[in-house]
Amino acid sequence: MRFSKMLIPTLREVPADAEAISHILMLRAGYVRQLAAGLYIFLPLGWRVLAKINAVLKQEMEAIGAQEVSMPILHPAEIWQQTGRWDAIGDEMFRLKDRTGRDMCLGMTHEEIMTWLASREIRSYRDLPQTWYQIQTKLRDEARPKSGVLRTREFIMKDSYSFDADENGLEKSYQLHGEAYHRIFKRCGLKFYQVESDPGMMGGATAHEFMAPSPAGEDEVALCSICGYAANVELAISVPPEIKFEDWQFEEIHTPEKRTVQEVSSFLKLKPEYFIKSILVISENGPVLALVRGDQELHEKKLTKIIGTHRPAQKIEVKEILGVEAGFIGPMNQKIRVVADTTLKEGIYVSGANKPHYHVKGIKPRRDFNAEWHDIHIAKDGDRCAKCGNRLRIEQCIEIGNIFKLGTKYSIPLKAVYLDENGNEKVIIMGSYGIGPARIAAAAIEQNNDKDGIIWPKSIAPFDVEILPLNMKDAKTIEIAEKLYKDLTKKGIEVLMDDRDERAGVKFKDADLIGIPTQIILGEKNLKEGLVEIKDRRTKGAVKAKVEEVAANIKS
RNA sequence: CGGGGCGUAGCGCAGUCUGGCUAGCGCACCUGCCUUGGGAGCAGGGGGUCGGAGGUUCAAAUCCUCUCGCCCCGACCA
Numbered sequence: 001m002r003f004s005k006m007l008i009p010t011l012r013e014v015p016a017d018a019e020a021i022s023h024i025l026m027l028r029a030g031y032v033r034q035l036a037a038g039l040y041i042f043l044p045l046g047w048r049v050l051a052k053i054n055a056v057l058k059q060e061m062e063a064i065g066a067q068e069v070s071m072p073i074l075h076p077a078e079i080w081q082q083t084g085r086w087d088a089i090g091d092e093m094f095r096l097k098d099r100t101g102r103d104m105c106l107g108m109t110h111e112e113i114m115t116w117l118a119s120r121e122i123r124s125y126r127d128l129p130q131t132w133y134q135i136q137t138k139l140r141d142e143a144r145p146k147s148g149v150l151r152t153r154e155f156i157m158k159d160s161y162s163f164d165a166d167e168n169g170l171e172k173s174y175q176l177h178g179e180a181y182h183r184i185f186k187r188c189g190l191k192f193y194q195v196e197s198d199p200g201m202m203g204g205a206t207a208h209e210f211m212a213p214s215p216a217g218e219d220e221v222a223l224c225s226i227c228g229y230a231a232n233v234e235l236a237i238s239v240p241p242e243i244k245f246e247d248w249q250f251e252e253i254h255t256p257e258k259r260t261v262q263e264v265s266s267f268l269k270l271k272p273e274y275f276i277k278s279i280l281v282i283s284e285n286g287p288v289l290a291l292v293r294g295d296q297e298l299h300e301k302k303l304t305k306i307i308g309t310h311r312p313a314q315k316i317e318v319k320e321i322l323g324v325e326a327g328f329i330g331p332m333n334q335k336i337r338v339v340a341d342t343t344l345k346e347g348i349y350v351s352g353a354n355k356p357h358y359h360v361k362g363i364k365p366r367r368d369f370n371a372e373w374h375d376i377h378i379a380k381d382g383d384r385c386a387k388c389g390n391r392l393r394i395e396q397c398i399e400i401g402n403i404f405k406l407g408t409k410y411s412i413p414l415k416a417v418y419l420d421e422n423g424n425e426k427v428i429i430m431g432s433y434g435i436g437p438a439r440i441a442a443a444a445i446e447q448n449n450d451k452d453g454i455i456w457p458k459s460i461a462p463f464d465v466e467i468l469p470l471n472m473k474d475a476k477t478i479e480i481a482e483k484l485y486k487d488l489t490k491k492g493i494e495v496l497m498d499d500r501d502e503r504a505g506v507k508f509k510d511a512d513l514i515g516i517p518t519q520i521i522l523g524e525k526n527l528k529e530g531l532v533e534i535k536d537r538r539t540k541g542a543v544k545a546k547v548e549e550v551a552a553n554i555k556s
Numbered sequence: 557c558g559g560g561g562c563g564u565a566g567c568g569c570a571g572u573c574u575g576g577c578u579a580g581c582g583c584a585c586c587u588g589c590c591u592u593g594g595g596a597g598c599a600g601g602g603g604g605u606c607g608g609a610g611g612u613u614c615a616a617a618u619c620c621u622c623u624c625g626c627c628c629c630g631a632c633c634a
Contacts, residue, residue, distance in 0.1 A: 012583065012595065013568045017627055037626065085634085091557095092633065109634045143557075143632050151633090159634095218633095404634090434634080452594095471592055505594040512594090523593055533593095 001463070003498040007044050009033075010510050020216040022442035023148025025454050029513045038145025038153035045514065046441075048462035050156065053188060053437040054135050056459065057158045060184045064176040066131040066160050071113050073137055077103035079112045083413045094139050106139040111410045111432055114161040118428060119416035125165050128418060128428070129173060133160030135437070147216050149438040150398060156438060162431040163411075165418065170405055170429045174206070177403050177433045181210055185400065188440050189457025191447055192400065195221045196231040198301070199404060206405040210435075211397035212443035219397050222379040227388035234301055237375050238383035238392050240293060243273050245347045248362035253350075255359045259327025261294040264359055268350065271295070276344060276351035276363065278329045280318050283310040287321045291331055291340035293349075296377035303376050306339055328352040330360060331369040340371035398443045401435040445515075448538075454515030455538045463496040465554055466516040470504040470523050477522050480532070480547055484520060487551045512537065520550060 008030040017034070018024040026032045031046035042050060058068065077095075080086035086093075086105070094106040107113065114132060122128065135158045142153050149155070162173035178194065185192045190212050197209040209232060211221050222236035223229070231237070258264045265272045275294030280287055281303070288307050292298050304310065318326040321336065330352035331338060344365050353360045363369070381394040411417070411428040420426050441460065448455040458464070465488060469481035481497060488495045496516060498507045504523075511519050521533040526544065534553055535542040545553050 009566090010595095011567060016562085016568070019628075034626090089634080090632085111634080138634085140634080144628095144630090146628085402634090432634085468593095473592080503592055503594090503596065505592090505596075508594045510595080521593080525593085 001494075001496050003496060004500045006496070008510075008514070009043070010513055018148060020147040020150065020442075020446070021449060022150070022216060022445040025445050025449060025513070025515075026148055026442070029454055029515065032149060038142055038151070040149050040152060040438075045462045049441050049456070049460055050437050052460040052462070053440050054156075054158070056184055056187050057135060057435060057437065060180045060187075061131075061133050061158070061160060063183075064131070064180045066133045069132050069134055071107070071110050071134050071136060073107050073139065075105050075107050075113060077105060079116050079414070080105060083112055083115075083410055085112070092140050092142065094141050108138055108140045109157075109432075109434075110134065110159055111161065111406065111430075112414070114432075115410040115414045115416050115430065118161075118163050118411070118430075119414050122163060122416065122418050122428060125418055125420045125426075128163060128165045129169050130163045131160055131173060132163075133158060133433075147218075148442060150216060150442050151218070152438070155436060158435040158437060160433045162433070163416070164429045164431075165420065165426065166429060170407070170431055173431050174403060174405055177431070178208065181401050181403065181433075181435070184435065185210060185212070185440070187459050188444060189448070189459055190400065190440065190443055192443075193221060193223060193230050193395075193397070195223075196235060197402060198232060198234045205407065208403050209399050210401035210403075211395075212400045212439075212447065213395045214398050214443055214446035215396055216442070216446050217396045217398035219399050220394050221397050222383075222392050222394055224385035224388060224390055224392050226390040227385060229385050229387045229392075231379075233379050233394065236379040236392075237386040238377075238379035239386055239389070240273070240296055240343050240377065240380070240383050242384075243271075243347070245274075248348050250360065250362040250364075250368070252353050252355070252358050252360055254357060255328075256357045258357075258359075259325075264350070265294065268359075268361075270350060274350055276331060276349045278331055278352060280313040280322065280326070280329065281307075281310040282313050282317065283307045286336065287313065287317070288337045288339060289322075289329075289331065289334055290376060291338065291344055291371060292377045293341060293343050296341065296343065296380070299376055299378045302374070303339065306372070306374050306376070307337070322354065324352070324354050325356060328354065328356055328358060330354050330363070331365075331371065332360070332363065334369065338369065338371040339376060340365070340373055341377045342373045342375055343377060344371075345373055398439055398446065399436075400439045400443055401433075403433045404431060406430040406432055449515075452509070453513035456515045456517055458517045461515070461517050463494045463516045465493055465495045465518045465520060466511050466514070467495060467497040467520045468504075468507045468511055468522060469497070469499065470507065470521065472499065472501045474524055474527075476527055477524060480527055481522055484522075484532070484547070484550055488554060491551055491554075493554055518554060520554075 010030045011028045015027045033041045096104050138157045139154050145151050164170045192210050192212045194208050197207045199207040220233040222231050258267045261272050261275045272294035277292050277294050279290045322329050349363045350361045383392045385392050408427045416428045417425050445454050469477045471477050485497050517537050519535040531544045533542045
């Protein structure tokens, strides 16, 4: 491909709206343009990268026996009503009516439609297992699109769905996908982790996410490098650092105007970990007092799993329900439900005295108050691994893929059943597995860039090689450039030739920005000796090679 | 949806507080000359409903009201 003929609108300056590195570089290097919030145009270079990624996805999907299909993006409401998700999902679903007034929606995922198909076409255990996948557009009316192509309202997704006769079959399909995903992300040149994740609205018991570490990511994962424990902080369990307790006597202490843990902590000159933080929330079944250690944060989602949906209590409510102003509430003598973090089971603590401007020192959990004990704190960097006791670290990550064991959540309501060997009707067991190609591209950039621009992993670069004929007015340069272009292309190597009549500096800057892994530089002086330079984008290291040996030096 | 910021040429910005000549700068773009190993130089040129609507005023990019859009933080997130 010739640069002069291709739409590659590079930008010298950083666009004001972009913040994430991948977003800035995709815009600057001419890979994407934004149409509106969360809607992106993929320009020729960007589209080539996605095509490369999709090719890897297809290969690895076919390798585990998955079959590609194409699904409608416009769905009738009825199917989503049958699984309950028409009502369960809120504003995130794009809804519309057709001309007859029939309710429709735009597909945000395809469990319903895939299951509908399975329910009609799968009859017998002989038809199983099946795995179907597609690489298509999904639409979600995201509350907050952000970070370029990382969170958009319309995006391409590779989603596959497995249909098995029983749990063992599902386990096998799940493992196959997990292994395929490892190969895919490895081939795409990404650093990534497989972590336990919250099945959430998808239902089902087991789920894992594939996470590419990057500061642009929206997720945090807890990782133990000793035993390999890896989990999204949404569900990660951890043991906060142990502390030494003093043998305090139970005593009330006057703490005028000291309300927060921090205030009381510095007032009493005691570290926050010696405090019990009491947080009042209002659940659907009434108020609940949640307790975590002073240096910990309450994990809303973990609490939700125990007490259901809830909201923080307002200041007036605290006073009405507990009879004391927030800031002086403590766990003792409470008549309402109390849920405490397991960290607090042992030790002697300080907490509110349930009396204005007083705290209590020397509180012994289980002696001075009782509670339901659960892990309800957020795992933090430096906590201990709950499995092996070693130090956990927290890393920010981009979710690039996920795998879910769905079980029968969709097959039951949509009546996806089959007859087994004995003629008994059984429900199909399902799994679903997603990958976001644009997120792979963005993660690859986040993980591979320098001050000059993108450094693509070879496998997903838009081209293999960029030829830089520095002086387009020099006949010899053009002649050799054309020859190299032809030779390399013939070998199946994808070549971009910067045939623009630009100064050398411009070509170098653009080439580095665009990030094609290998540059072949044609300078007049070198050409006089029959030499060109082969330069590695990542290392910036260059070697001189004879013109006729270039093709042999470049591996396709 | 809550909080914050921004909207002036393709891109990046100044001008707005304190209203006043033809709305400016850099880059990009077009023409010519020159130049050719890291975003050159000189000369000339084109390009603007100042996000939109309404209002105040002799006069509005600038003040007021409403509205739309985009970004960031949070909530939310198959």
